[in-house]
Amino acid sequence: MTQSFQKVRALTGMKDVLPEFGAQWEALEDTVRVWLAAYGYRNMRTPVLEHTRLFTRGIGEVTDIVEKEMYSFTDALNDEHLTMRPEFTAGMVRASIEHNMLYDRPHRVYTMGPVFRHEKPQRGRYRQFHQIDVEALGFAGPDVDAELIIMLGRLWKMLGLTDIRLELNSLGQADERAAHRNALIQYLEQHTAVLDEEAKRRMHTNPLRVLDTKNPAMQEMANNAPRLFDFLGAESLAHFDAVCTRLQDAGIEYRLNPRLVRGLDYYNLTVFEWVTDRLGAQGTVCGGGRYDGLIELLGGKPAPAVGFAIGMERLLDLCSQSSDGAAPPECDIYMIHQGDEASRRAAAIAETLRDAGLRVIVHAGSAGFKSQFKRADASGAKAAVILGADELATESASIKWLRAEVADQQPQQQTVPLVRLITELKLKV
Structure with missing residues (x-):
């Protein structure tokens, strides 16, 4: 078993x-x-x-x-x-x-x-x-x-x-700290009644750290201790x-x-x-x-x-x-595709977009358009680039603008020739 x-x-x-x-x-x-x-x-x-x-x-x-x-x-x-x-x-x-x-x-x-x-x-x-x-x-x-x-x-x-x-x-410097250290140890030895166990342990090994205490009962003692600055x-x-x-x-x-x-x-x-x-x-x-x-x-x-x-x-x-707590976008462009040929073309086009300095995610695997658009929106991308049978037949791609600051300035979705795709995206992304 x-x-x-x-x-x-x-x-x-x-x-x-x-x-x-x-x-x-x-x-x-x-x-x-x-x-x-x-x-x-x-x-x-x-x-x-x-x-x-x-x-x-x-x-x-x-x-x-x-x-x-x-x-x-x-x-x-x-x-x-x-x-x-x-x-x-x-x-x-x-x-x-x-x-x-x-x-x-x-x-x-x-x-x-x-x-x-x-x-x-x-x-x-x-x-x-x-x-x-x-x-x-x-x-x-x-x-x-x-x-x-x-x-x-x-x-x-x-x-x-x-x-x-x-x-x-x-x-x-070292000699100044040594003179202060001797004075501080003498002072601490006169106030052992208010020192906690940690302070007593440090008193002869690292007395400066005793003054850095957060213990409320030791604050007045620490405030009145000899100051290194005076040495x-x-x-x-x-x-x-x-x-x-x-x-x-x-x-x-x-x-x-x-x-x-x-x-x-x-x-x-x-x-x-x-x-x-x-x-x-x-x-x-x-x-x-x-x-x-x-x-x-x-x-x-x-x-x-x-x-x-x-x-x-x-x-x-x-x-x-x-900050406003919003997560930064995963990419600038999300590639949506339908069918094996469109999937391969999307991968190739994505490489040219990356050559142009854009951050691109190509949807992995097969899924319906609705599911892919949902994932594109969740990615934070400003635009989805869509390749389907109609786009492949005309050597074009559809662009859907996903963010209000971009979508309000042009049609929410437009189709452009592939030769103009980079230019169109770089203008607005």
Whole structure:
């Protein structure tokens, strides 16, 4: 007796993107490529799998990502410890070192794709999610920090998003952070009574993250804690002031948030987030900043760098809230045919229409005209091109206009010679 097969479902926190939503992803990706090309950024792609030590070294062993969220395993064949990338920056830097990219000049690069973190799925946060990652490798000045932030302001305009605000801070340099860290630990040790268990665990390993708490009982303590900004020296303050001046020149509004930190250890100087109130608890759409020490930390010659990452699912969520929700059309033209000869001619004509830049679906299989017209209308096509016995006999095709914005401007259906078909369609589609 054949045993029934148990239905397989997608893993928790890993989502399928169905065709009606795939067009939204493609539209966003197309916009992003145009946007980044305008600033001279070029595409770069790195593997999904990297050596685990790349992330433990680059991200830091006491971060949440390394401690709790990475998908890691041992390759039994080679006894290698491997990890599915939890973020892009470490891999992008690894590639730049391995291929000597910074030997002769700095680089502006970007990538898009999936990253993986084992955390509790919630709105805008999945175990497999997607990021747009942008890195400026080899640039030291505040001008590039500001350019990245100004770039993002342009992207929000291109996408029609208005309810996103900028928060800004500086993490200073390593010695400044060390002095602040000592003061902060002393302060936290004096307030252990209000610290939750997570804060107590982080107090000596990553005390800055304690200030990023969402625990209401700890807010007053966090608000009164020593501020890193007060430990910054003249050079760090000058760098930050230069970033702010350029943002003001560009008309970019921002809020200084002295409690803004990054969850990864390699950041210094400028850090920023673009946030919104329209996504619930997961309000950060984009986060980034400067990480001048990471390239040397991962074995390269010392070089500055700055970048950011955008959560694509969150960005698409925002875009869908700002749109009418209508699915984009599957094609421009839907070919309807009756009979074997008409079916073959429809396939050939469709190729010539595609050569002319039109998107065409030829009805697959045999069906009555009523059924085919119903499918044509559902496709979102502006016109149906009809081939039947009468059309074949006269080397013509009938065009039925399916959308009101086109049909109102000419007869709802007309017959044209095949030699004029492309011209007629291109005029109106």
